[in-house]
Amino acid sequence: MTAMMPDPPEPARSVVAAAEQLLAKRYGVVVRLADPEDLGGSGQAIVLRVRVAESPIRLSRTLIIKQIHDRTRSPRNGQTHVESFLREAVSYQFANSLDARHRPGPELLAHDLDQHLLILSDLGDVPTLGAVVQEEQGADTTNVLMGLAQSLGRMHAATAGRSEDFGALLRRARSRFPMSPDLPPEPFLDALREAPRLLADRLGVATPAGIQQRVNGYAELLTSTSYRAFSPGDLCPDNIVVSASGIRFLDYESGGFRDATLDLGCLLVSFPQCSCDLGLAPEQADAMVDAWLAEVEGVWPQLREGDLLRDRLLAARTVWVWLSTAWHLPDDYSRRAAEREHSRARPAAQALESRWAGLALAADTAGAEDLAQHATEVMDALSGQRSPFARRSARIR
Numbered sequence: 001m002t003a004m005m006p007d008p009p010e011p012a013r014s015v016v017a018a019a020e021q022l023l024a025k026r027y028g029v030v031v032r033l034a035d036p037e038d039l040g041g042s043g044q045a046i047v048l049r050v051r052v053a054e055s056p057i058r059l060s061r062t063l064i065i066k067q068i069h070d071r072t073r074s075p076r077n078g079q080t081h082v083e084s085f086l087r088e089a090v091s092y093q094f095a096n097s098l099d100a101r102h103r104p105g106p107e108l109l110a111h112d113l114d115q116h117l118l119i120l121s122d123l124g125d126v127p128t129l130g131a132v133v134q135e136e137q138g139a140d141t142t143n144v145l146m147g148l149a150q151s152l153g154r155m156h157a158a159t160a161g162r163s164e165d166f167g168a169l170l171r172r173a174r175s176r177f178p179m180s181p182d183l184p185p186e187p188f189l190d191a192l193r194e195a196p197r198l199l200a201d202r203l204g205v206a207t208p209a210g211i212q213q214r215v216n217g218y219a220e221l222l223t224s225t226s227y228r229a230f231s232p233g234d235l236c237p238d239n240i241v242v243s244a245s246g247i248r249f250l251d252y253e254s255g256g257f258r259d260a261t262l263d264l265g266c267l268l269v270s271f272p273q274c275s276c277d278l279g280l281a282p283e284q285a286d287a288m289v290d291a292w293l294a295e296v297e298g299v300w301p302q303l304r305e306g307d308l309l310r311d312r313l314l315a316a317r318t319v320w321v322w323l324s325t326a327w328h329l330p331d332d333y334s335r336r337a338a339e340r341e342h343s344r345a346r347p348a349a350q351a352l353e354s355r356w357a358g359l360a361l362a363a364d365t366a367g368a369e370d371l372a373q374h375a376t377e378v379m380d381a382l383s384g385q386r387s388p389f390a391r392r393s394a395r396i397r
Helices: 010-027 081-096 129-135 138-159 163-173 186-203 209-223 260-268 282-296 308-328 333-339 348-365 369-385 388-396
Strands: 032-038 045-054 062-068 108-112 117-121 228-231 240-243 246-249 256-259
Touching (some): 081 117, 138 228, 138 246, 260 308, 282 308, 308 348, 348 369
Antiparallel strands (some): 032 045, 045 062, 228 256
16 A cells, blocks of 8 residues: 655654765766655665656656664564664665676665665666566466566575675675574574474364374474575565566575575475465476576576475475464464455465465475374364354355
8 A cells, every 4th residue: 555645744744854974975966856745665675766856967757765674683683673684785785786687686776774764776767576476367367477586596596605795785885793604593493393383282283293203304494405596585465576578586584595405495384484475386396496496407407306306395395384384373463464465365364374285285295294183183183163154155266
C-alpha cells in the first residue's frame, strides 16, 4: 500500500533532505527531490519513492530512499537493525560489482553508513511475485516459477566463490562490527532445537530419536562450506518483483553467503519465514529444480551426479519445515498481524500443513520412510487443529 504525501510529515522531509545532501556529496552537484511517496517500510525503516525534480546529471525519473530509524535488536535474526542495515548496504555494494545481467536487484546509487541511508534505483510499479502467481493460471504460473528459480540460480552462479569479496566490503564498511560474510546460523539452530518441544506440546506429536539425529545432520547445511553463494536471506513473495527485465530480489537486511541449496529449498517450501503458500504442485517444484540447476551446473557440475542434489534438497526442505514450525506454531499474534497483508499469506496452521505434506512427499520419494511417516503424523495433527470448514475450503481450493 503506497500513499502520496502532498505535505510530507517531518520524518519524510528529513529523509528527503538527507538524501539530497548525500547525492550532492556523492556526485558533486545539486539534486532536488520532490513528491515523496510512502512505500510502507517494515516498521524499523522509512522507505520513500521520490521524483527527481532537478538534476544536472543523468538520473532516473524516480529514486528509492530507505533509512533505518529503529536501532533495537531484531527477534528474527538476532542482529540489531543497525547491523541489518550494514548487511543490506554491503549487499547492494557487492551486487553493484556484478554484471548488470546477474545483478539480483536495484542498483545502489549512494549510501551513508552513519545516517543508515540508502538511495537505490527504482524498478517502478512492478508487481510482486505473490500478485503475479495469484493472477496467472496453469502453464503461465509454472513459467513464472521457473523464471524465479532461474534468476536465483543465475545469482548463485555469478557469486559462487566470492564470499571473501563480500567479507572485505563488510570489514571496510564498519570495522567495529566483527561480522562474518556468512549468514549467522545461531538463531536458526536455536529454533531447530525448539521445534520438537512445540510439536509435542502443541500437537501431541513425539519426535523419535532417529528423526532428531537425522535433522541434526541436516542442520549442517546451515554451516556448510560447500556450494556457497550470495543469498538475500529473507526470501518472500512480497520481496520479489517481476519486472520487464526479469525477476528481481529486494531487501537484503539478512544478505550474506550460505549453501545455495538452502535458497532453493526455501522456494520449494513456499517461503518458510512467512506464512505465504504458493501451492506448488510436484511437477512445478521439479521444473523449478531443473531451471535452477541449468544455471548453476557450470560452477557445480557435481550436482548432476547421482542423488546428490535430491538428498541436499531433502535436507534443506526438512530444515526449513522445522524452522517454519518453530516460527509459526506458537501464538505470536504480532508476527501474524504483520504477515496478514502479504499477498499469499495463509493461516499459520494451513501453511504449516502444506509444508509438512510437501516434506512427507519428498521424503517418500527419496526413500526416507521414517521421515515421511513423521511428517505425515505432523500433517495430520495440523489438519485436526483446523476447523472442518477450513479443511473443506482447503480441499475445494
